[in-house]
Amino acid sequence: MKRTILFFLSLTLFLSGYGQAYHTLSGTVRSARTGETLINASVKVLNSDEGVSSNEYGFYSITLKDGEYEIEYSAIGYETVIEKITLQSNIVRNIELPDEIKNLETVSVTANTRGRTISGTQMGVERLSTNEIKTIPMLLGERDILKAIQLLPGIKQAGDGNSGFYVRGGGSDQNLILLDEAQVYNASHLLGFFSTFNSDAIKDITVYKGGMPAQYGGRLSSVLDVKMNEGNNQDFELSGGIGLISAKLNAEGPIQKGRSSFLLSGRRTYADLFIPLSSDTSIRDNRLYFYDYNAKINYKLSERDNIYLSGYMGRDHLKLGQQFGMDWGNITGTLRWNHIFNSKLFSNTSLIFSDFDYNIRINNSSNDLSIFSEIRDINLKHEFQWYTSGKHTLRFGLNSIYHTIKPGEVTSSGETSYNDFYLQKRYAWENAIFATDTWRMLPWLNVTYGLRLSSFAVLGPGDFYEIDGDGNITDTLTYKKGQLVKNYINLEPRLAVSFILNPTTSIKASYVRNVQNLHLIANSTTSAPTDKWIASTNIVKPEIADLVSLGWYKNFAGNRYEFTTEVYYKKMYNQIDYRDGAEVFTNDAIETQLLFGIGRAYGWELFLKKKTGKTTGWISYTLSKTERKINGINDGAWYNARQDRTHDIALVVNHQLNRRWNLAANWIFYTGDAVTYPSGKYIIDNQVVFYYTKRNADRMPNYHRLDLGATWVLKDKKKFRSELAFSLYNAYGRENPYMITFRQNEDDPTKTEAVKTSLFKFVPSISYNFKLK
Structure with a gap:
């Protein structure tokens, strides 16, 4: 017993001494000019393999043994700062990085490598x-x-x-x-x-x-995670621009210098302002324009607390004479509180609002018809980042979202108004808890593992249906307000590993499971405002995907070039497609129009980039296949998903000709989309009806396009900068098909002809941009 007590006492003293031998350097990295926090800034210990990156709020934390160190702080577009520190206790260092003074030999204008690090585990x-x-x-x-x-x-x-x-x-x-x-x-x-x-x-x-x-x-x-500017808390800035179809203006500055700031930004197209001047009366009453506004304020409550309030509102308006009108748009708002508990523990709490809706108006001499649809979320998110030691970084938290979906409301008025029609509202409560640990297991081995536990509760009130294999309703179940219809609970594991072969080369592998409970019902291959979101129900189950990836990463030629290749395989479950002749936009029992099955996607991606010098750019290539297998479609065999493309190539080049001129070009090629063409026809009551067999078995023509651009800096002073930007979209006038339709030949009705519709041939543009500092 004495030996056991002595052993544990010695172990406790050892661990205590171990704890005293390590301390933490932490702080926030900001821009010296604007005071904004810098995301993913590098904090590196010189002459060692130790280093971290600032998080999305600029906070960093690194734990080291007692001693003297040279710490290098850097971020793309900013000058590097090196500080000597003596670490004998926990130290807080808030760093401000000056803007980088670029010369012509080192300018870089292409995508940076913050996502494609050699040692990091994150893939894709x-x-x-x-x-x-x-x-x-x-x-x-x-x-x-x-x-x-x-x-x-x-x-x-x-x-x-x-x-x-x-x-x-x-x-x-x-x-x-x-x-x-x-x-x-x-x-x-x-x-x-x-x-x-x-x-x-x-x-x-x-x-x-x-x-x-x-x-x-x-x-x-x-x-796609997009962060808005926080606003300059040092000086007032005004910037803007005017182009062929739109103008924009951006203002930012301090509310209380060094402590709080604001951002206001607006954009609007103005081509519609000239339509009333047209001599053509048929288009004089038409309108098509959009506007959007961004706003953000932030306030530094203390060295440990910051509050941010941001919002967005954007809307489109379409009007065709007095007979048809449509408007649609988003509204979002985020109230966020950052708190630093200590040098190792950081938290973020957010209350989030999101809304999207569209409204269609159809007017004629006898009645006015209005169609309205909306999806609205209230979201609470609370998470922690815990920098436990030099080897582990934990991130954990919870997320709770309440969804309200109005699929469609049809109202009318006038002499011959119809009965109002309302598709049932749907309600759901989505919750998740999550945790991730990034572990520097060995100098050559990094591992990130995590788990997300999600639940999706489908709630009343409303009618929910049971259907048979042919899509016929066999039973209707009625639920009261707040009553649980169905609760889907899923585990979503994550695992990523990075094997560092040498300072410039690594191999990475990852596995992730994702779950989706909101589904978009669309009537075309492109995004349209009238696409309708539906939630999982007792019949529409959550979509699930398992993705496995393997990649090789290489930097060479003194880190001026970067090469990456990744292969992936994705298996998908509960995939959704439509029955033949489905009617989904006025059907309250939308499940009767849908079919469910599995999917698979696999591919090979190549990426080569030149990062520095007068000429920079990249080339990317993707070889891929995407398929679905759903009973009731293509006799139950695999068929091409509509987004399936075999080849996809992009070439991007930027050349800094001199301090005033920058030239740019990009070339794109991809295999034509998978489509369904008619395989035959027959005549009913003197009307031609096309006959279709296999779904998505045909192809649109291959797509390719060259775009050219040039930027001419007119003035570049300390307080003012202005430039002209020129571009030519589709420089060699390729008439890429937007759609292909079929019709009977006017001269010979027995013949069917394909009609190609193209949108853009040569599209030149010029815009003027300025910045008042």
Whole structure:
């Protein structure tokens, strides 16, 4: 017994001494010019393998043995700061990094490598800043975040000029899009040609296309996490621009210098203002425009506490004469509180609001018809980051969302008004708890493992149905308000491993399971405001996906070049498709129009990037296959998903000609979309009816396009900068088909002809941008 007591006493003294021999360096990294926190800034111990990155709120923590160290603080676009410290107790160092003074030989304007580190375990992640995408030529000169990420491997655009995207075989609804943690359900303007994100208000863009961390959930394919600027707390700044179709203005500055700040940003298209001047009376009453506003304020309560309040509102308006009108848009709001408990424990608490709705108005001489649909969320999120030691970083928390879905409300008025029609509202309560540990197991081995436990409670009131195999209703179950209809509980494990072969090379592997309980019912391959969200029910089960990835990462030529290759395989369950001839938009029992089955997607991604020098850029290539297998479609055999594309190539080049001129180009090629063409026809009552057999067995023509751009800096003074940006979208005038339809030949009705519709040929643009510092 004495020996046992002595052993445990010695062990306690040893552990106590061990604890005293280590201390923690922590703090927040900010921009010296604006006071904004810097995401993913590098904090490295020189002459060692020790180092960490700041989190999404700028906080960092690193635990080291007692001693003297040189600490290097760095971030892309900022000068590096090196400090000598003597660590004998816990130290707080809040660091401000000055803006980088670039010279022509070292300028870099392409995507950075914050997501593609050699030692980190995270796979399939890309991070961009608005400075890194501003030179990429885009449609009508708009700096569009969603179109920029479509140039990365594994991310495919939904169509010509469209801001929708597909990731590793998933549908467009399988991407979680967040703006300051608030979900954006429809992230496009002008029927999909522009995104809702005004680049002047955006600070950071992170895309997880595989192996997303456990704090994210609710979607199968990817997470697009967009952070808004916090506002300059040092000086007032005014910036803006005017282009061919839109103008924007951004103001930011201190409320109380060094302690609080604000951001106000607005954008609007104005082509509609000139329509009334047209001599053509048939278009004089038409309208099509959008606007969006971003606002944010933040306040530093103390050295340990910060409060942020941010909001977004955007809306589109479409009007065709006096007969038809439609408007749609998003509203989001986030109230966030950051608290630093101590040098190792950081917390974030957020109350989040999100709303998307559309309203359609149809007017004629006898009645006025209105169609309204909406989805609304109230969301509470609370999480902790615990830097337990130099080897472990834990992240854990909870998330609770209450969903209210109005699928459709049809009302009418006038002389011959109809009975009002209301599709049933649906209610659901979604909850999750999650935990992740990043473990530096060995100098050459890093492991991240985590678990997300999610539940989705379908709630009354409402009628829920039982159906047979042919989609016929066999029973109707009625539930009262707040009564539990069905509760889906799922475990979502995560595992990622990084094997460091040498300082410039690593191999990574990951596995992740994701669950999705909200599903988009769409009538086209592109994003439309009238697409309808539905929740899981007693019949519509949660979609589930298991994704396995393996990758090889290599930096070479003095870290000027980066090469990455990844392969993946994704198995999907409870996938949704439509019965032949389905009617989904006016059907209250929508389950009767749907079929369910499995899916699979697999592919190989290659990415080569040059990061520094006068000429920078990248080339990405994706070889992939995406299929579905659903009883009732294609005789139960595998068939192509509509987002299936075999080849996808993107080439991006930027060249800094001199201090005033920057030239840019990108070239895109991808295999034509999978479509269903008629395989025959027959005539009923002198009307031609087309006959269809296998679904998605045909292909649109291959797509390719070259875009050119140039930026001319007019003035670049200490207090004022201005520039002209030129672009030519589709420079060699390729008439890529937007859709192909079939009709009878006017001269010979026995013949059927295909008609190709193209949207864009040559689209030049010019815009003026300025910044008053």
